Amino acid sequence: MRGIVLPEREERSFWIDGDRLRTEPVPGAELVVDGGWLLPGLVDVHTHPGTESREGPFSEQLLRRHLTDHRDAGVLLVRTPGTASRIPDWVDQDPELPRVRSAGRWLATPGRFFPGFGRDVTEADLVQAAVEEVKASSGWCKVIGDWKHDQPALPLETLTAVVQAVHAIGGRVAAHCQTSEGSRNAVLAGVDSLEHGMHLDPELIDRMAAQGTAFVPTLSVLGAGADRRRASAPGPGRDWWLAGWEGMLPNVRAAHEAGVTVLAGTDSLPCGTVGSEVDWLVRAGLSAEAALGAASWSARSWLGLPGLVDGGLADLVAYDTDPTLDAAALGHPSRIILRGRVVA
Structure with a gap:
């Protein structure tokens, strides 16, 4: 393969040896990419494959289809911060599917999630449950930090205890938060990723940066619901949601x-x-390159994987045009290589 590598914008050549990239020639290699733009495989760090509704059960058939849909779009690594069932072992063993970093089942305390959709636990049992999910997954757990606007968030001391216990065994904590109290508690507790982060107090952003709390704003799904919320009947819930949405893009830019x-x-x-989501991040004020990095090299680095380097994973996507200049290019990869194999 040869082309211009992002984000370095340098022309390079790579050879594939098994599932690894090499910068020295491999005998008998076949040229599969000649020119264009090369990116580390795309990443979706907040996706829930395997279910399509709260009424339908977790399905391994759906899981395979959803992961295949990701792959065919060039998304070669996903993080699943909460699912209705733990991701089965066969996923990591299937060379046709993206790499998965899972957080086990959603951890929900009473009144803070759809009943029975995740793992329902009491506040007293939450720390132990979090440790169990970390050990049974890819080193992550997902805690529902709050739920409805008129209900209290998970107490700060409880979430702090979860973070301390999980960090003690080398794990990481993702927290669903959409209220001011919930987002505040998540940041003060030191979670590793703030999911959604509606009503986040801007005064907490510097603390997030200092302690390494990542921000996963999921703007595309929230933005898609904004018009529906505006058209809904007036009321406290509607007003609360819209106020949270109005602050999302400024907070993402400030973060x-x-x-x-x-x-x-x-x-x-x-x-x-x-x-x-890349488009929404640009609308929030990120440069096109930073927004693309949030779905590629930056996300991979955050999850502990290298970019396009000698010895790195042979997971990459090629484009005929520069995707930082051509927004439509992301939807039309010219070549997709996963685990060293050409899949498209």
């Missing part, structure tokens, strides 16, 4: 400018639409 790691996650169906 990025403060040095917070802002990442692209869709939280929506169909799978394979992370390009829409």
Whole structure:
């Protein structure tokens, strides 16, 4: 393969040796990409494959289809921050599917999630449950930090205890938050990623940057619901939601400018639409390159994977035109290579 590598914007050549990239020639290699733009495989850091409704059960058939949809769009790594069932072992063993970093089942305390959709636990049992999900997943757990606007968030001391216990075993904590109290508690507790972050107090952004709390705003799914909310009947819930949405884009821009790691996650169906989140991040004020990085090299680095380097994973996407200049290019990769194999 040869082309211009992003984000370095340098022309390079790579050879594939098994599932690894090499910068030295491999005997008998066949040229599969000649020119264009090369990116580390795209990443969706907030997606829930395997279910399509709260009424339908987790389905391994759906899981395979959703992951295939991601792959066909060039999304070669996903993080699943909460699912209705733990991701089965066969997913990581299937060379046709994206790499998955899972957080086990959603962890929900009474009144803070759809009943029975995740793992329902008491506040007293939450710390132990979080440790169990971390050990049974890819080193992550997902805690529902708040729920409805007129209900209290998970107490700060409880969430802090979760973070301390999970960090003690080398794990990481993602927190669903959409109220001011919930977002505040998540930041003060030191979670590793703030999911959604509606009503986030801008005064907390510098603390997020200092302690390394990433921001996954899921703008595409929230933005898609904004018009529906505006058209709904007036009331406290509607007003609260719209007020939170109005602050999202300014907070994303401020977070990025403060040095917070802002990442692209869709939280929506169909799978394979992370390009829409990149578009929203640009609308929020990120440069086209930073927004693309949030769905590629920056996200991979945050999840502990290298970019396009010697010895790195042979997971990459090629485009005929520069995707930082041509917004439509993300939807039309010219070549997709996963685990060293050409899949499209």
